Amino acid sequence: MAPLLLLLLWLLPAAAAFYLCCVRRHTGSAGATLRRREPGRAEKRGYSPPKEPWAPRLCGSGLRLFVHVANTAFGQICLLPFLMRLNSFLLLRSLDIHEDPTFIPEVAAEGGEDKSEAKNTSNVIEQLLDGRSDSTENGFSFKGIKDYLDCYRSGKLTPAQVAKNIIATLEDCDKSTPPLRAIVQWDQEQIMLMAEASTARYRNQCTLSYLDGIPVCLKEEFKVVPYHHRVGTVYLGTEPETEDATVAKKLREAGAVIIGVSNMHELGTGTTGCNPNRYHKIPRNPYQPNCFTGGSSSGSAAAVAAGLCPVAIGTDGGGSVRIPASFCGVVGLKGTFGRISAHGCLPLSYSTVSVGPICTSVTDAAIVYSLLAEPDPLYPYGLKQPKATLSDVCAPDLKGLKLGVDWTYFKACDAEVVSTCEKAVWHLQSLGACVVEVSLPEMEEVRVAHATCILSEMRDFLQPDFNKHFHEMNLETRATMALASQFTALDYIKANRQRTRSMAFLREIFAMVHCILTPAVPSTAPRICESDLVTGSSDLSFTVRSMRFMQLGNFTGIPGLVVPVGYSAAGLPINFQVMAKWWDEAVLLRVGLKLEQFRYQTKKPAIYYDILA
Incomplete structure (x- = not known):
């Protein structure tokens, strides 16, 4: 009552x-x-x-x-x-x-294309992968793209063997109590076809990209053959999809193994991931299964944090990549508006939504970004974008970078979040960056x-x-x-x-700073109530608060990266956000790599599957 x-x-x-x-x-x-x-x-x-x-x-x-x-x-x-x-x-x-009103936040690229820098992208990726070699020295580490590539290149495992492990895991994780509900549609035959083709390419030494054989999932908001394009509902996608979204097509062309489509908040309308309908149910946070994953790319973040795949693709109209990545303790990148094609997504909000990867590391986000970020003739926004490069990402320090902080804005969050994120700022300063106080009007x-x-x-x-x-x-x-x-x-x-x-x-x-720094979300993941499993819930206060640091990027089209930097006393992840000017994702990745050094130890999620074991 x-x-x-x-x-x-x-x-x-x-x-x-x-x-x-x-x-x-x-x-x-x-x-x-x-x-x-x-x-x-x-x-x-x-x-x-x-x-x-x-x-x-x-x-x-x-x-x-x-x-x-x-x-x-x-x-x-x-x-x-x-x-x-x-x-x-x-x-x-x-x-x-x-x-005058600006209805679409498109910004013209500055300067000409640096072709020499574009050619160096492959070299930068190799340096990034080499830099991941000591990632396990402090205990638990998420399995990332490098771990999969090492197994494939050494012959320890093949993509087909990994695919069989994933299929067994998908069967297991939804029989558990409570079920994970990260991947809501998957097809054993489709997974094996892609994995066997990748296995043959490794055998013949003719791989297609750094993502060849890498398991990935896509948010159900994308069209992915042969799955139902339900977008988190029970009434859409009544027939299997016959055409891939541009992002799904590019991942196939890169040799990635699409393991299915991931859960999402119905129609992307919330930030918890709460979706009690019969096709979806509520995905569980791998760190604490009685907590929400965040939304709306809820299943994408849960799948990565639970080890089902090292890469997932989501969409972000009000933090929908960055919020679940933060609640689940993984990396999330929202590109500049128009940077990655959204053709084949349901066009729910055409002026605020960007596509981006959710990954186990900044290195993996850089690899996926470099593959997906380019103009698409089928998508009207971003056609005049500059070439996506990884310029200076591997710089040894942050000297020469000015990082802006509006401290009043920065501190508008829970005390645990403020404390952890303040320390992350001083860590970046210790690496040579100049922290500049700015005012966000x-x-x-x-x-x-x-x-x-x-x-x-x-x-x-x-x-x-x-x-x-x-x-x-x-x-x-x-x-x-x-x-x-x-x-x-x-x-x-x-x-x-x-x-x-x-x-x-x-x-x-x-014009004064290279980046703007904020916490990612003002609080850690909220708890799931029993009634949520039946009727769902509506919490306007939480929705508004959870988007506090997200909305500037969506509204103006600037890119943002969230990186795990610590945990609350209850063991829930805390993430940090870096935003940069339009088309300058490279500086985000550079700063993000240094933020990863700040978290001295990664805690193993309560739900985690080691697919390579």
Whole structure:
């Protein structure tokens, strides 16, 4: 009864909100005079500690009641506007922003292509792989690409033998208690066909790439033959897919062994990975199975952390690669907007989503990035990107790099996270980097504008599904889409005006520093409640908070890398984030390699399968 009583308490202030809504139609948005903002630097505000979002965590009968009310006239007119105002989602309505809107965060590449640097990529990868040779000296180490290549090149194991191990593991991990639920679709015959072809190439010494024979999985948001393109739902992908997404095609051409498609938060609408429907269920965090993996690329991160594969591919519209990578203690890279083709993904939010790898190490992320990052004629964004290189990634130190930190922003997280991440900053400084204090302006506006863009675009794309498949959607998805319906066309345009301002501020900041440093997520992975397994849950406060350090990258299109740097007292992973200017993923990888040295020991997850044993 407690959730029901809590929800009823909501309805009292909602009635007052209805009155205020009526009044504000006459007094102006938010009942205040518009604050005029001129273009340029004069009026930008630095970051101040955020007001923590508030909304009760709903599950079970409370969540059912909320979803029902939210999708009634009363909910749309009273309850949801109250919730929007309570969490400042209508902030932009009180601002008069003059900049022209930027609807797609594409940025022109600077300078010409460095062909000599591009040719050196293979040499850099060899150096990176050589540098992984001492990775086991401090105890446990995730098995990465180098470990697989060493087995194949030495003849200790073949890709076919590894594939048989993976198939046996996939059968085992979903029979365990609780089931891992990282890979939700796999096909033994398909896995063996790719592995046997790779085995033949190794035998004939004609391998295709560094990924030949390497097990990989792709988020269910990608089209992958012959699997169902369900995107975390029960109603999409009724027939097996007949055409690969560009990323899946490139991985096949590189000789990778696709072991299946991975679990995800339904339609990418959340950051926990909670997906209780019959096809998916809730994936478990390999470090603590009673905790969430993070989302929406939940199964991708769980698969890598559990040792099922060293590489997984996800998508990131609001931290959906970086949040699960952080909760599961592995590396996640969100490339510059348009850097890696998203052709063959469901276009849920076309202006915020980037594709990126989740890997066991920064080295592995660099290898996958160098393979996937290039223009795709089938994908309109990123066609004019510069050649992806690994320039200076192997530099012995960080001398010459300026790393920016907005300390007020940086410290807006749990004490354990702050403490660990502060030490990581001083570690980078000890390697020769210059740490520069910077001010990230208007981050509250960025939060609201990003939410406006991603939710408006998702609601637009999913409107036919919402009407036709409403009762087949998870309760949380229905609640999120109901909330998204509160944004107007004017809100969307205003949000994209803010995007113009924010991108301009970043150009100024990146003229002074090479990178911006933040924690990855303000907290560690949350616990799974028993009711989540049945009805799922909706926790707006957690969703907003978990994206705090993610949204700037998605909103403006800059790249971001998250790297494990430690653990909480409860043994849950803590990750650190590095962001750089558009197209400069190489500097992220350079800094990321040094961050890996900071964590003196890697803890073995509670669920881990050694495929090479």
